Ligand SMILES: [Fe+2]
C-alpha cells in the first residue's frame with residue numbers, strides 16, 4: 001500500500017510539472033477511484049463476515065458435488081464398457097444433476113465474493129460397475145439424510161435465503177438419486193444380476209432440471225416437483 005502511494009505521488013509531481021489543471025483533475029479522479037475501490041473492498045469483506053458458515057458449507061458442498069459428478073461420469077463410462085447401457089444412462093443423468101448443484105453453489109459463492117477452489121478429482125477410485133453402484137448407495141447416498149440437515153442447520157442463523165433454498169433443492173434431488181438406485185441394497189451377486197435384468201428390460205428416459213438438479217424418468221404433469229419451475233427447465237439426457 002505504501003509503495004502504491006509513493007508511486008502515485010511520483011506520478012502527481014510529474015504531471016504537476018507539466019500542467020497544474022490536469023494534475024488537479026487527475027488527483028481528484030484517482031482519489032475517487034481509491035475511495036470507491038476501498039468502499040467496494042469493505043463491502044465484500046462485510047459480506048464474508050456476515051455469511052462465514054454459509055461460505056464454508058457452500059465450499060464443502062461444491063467440492064462434494066464436483067466429485068460426485070466426476071465419479072458418476074467415470075462410473076457411466078465403466079458401465080458402458082461392461083455393456084450395461086441403461087445403467088450408464090442413469091449414471092450420466094445423475095452426473096448431469098450433480099453438475100447443476102455444483103454450478104449453483106459456485107454461483108452463490110461468486111455472488112458472495114468467493115471463488116470456488118479447484119477440486120481434487122484424481123483420488124476418485126474406479127472399480128467395476130457392481131462395486132461402483134454399491135459405493136454410490138452405501139457410502140454416498142447413505143449419508144445425505146445426515147449431512148444435508150446438518151448443513152442447513154449450520155447456515156440457518158445467517159439467513160442466506162438463496163443458499164438455503166439451493167441446498168434444500170440439492171437434498172431433494174439426492175433423494176431422487178437414491179430412489180433411482182434403491183434396488184441395490186446388498187450388492188450380492190444374485191441381487192446384482194436381478195438389477196441388470198431389471199435395467200435391461202426397462203427402456204430408459206432421464207430428465208434433469210437445470211435449476212435444482214431434479215432427476216426423473218418421466219416428465220411431471222406440470223411443474224418441477226422440487227423447484228416448481230415450468231417443464232421447460234428440464235432437459236432430456238441422451239444415452240451416453
Ligand atoms: Fe448433488
Ligand SMILES: [Fe+2]
Nearest residue numbers: 068098174177
Ligand atoms: Fe446425487
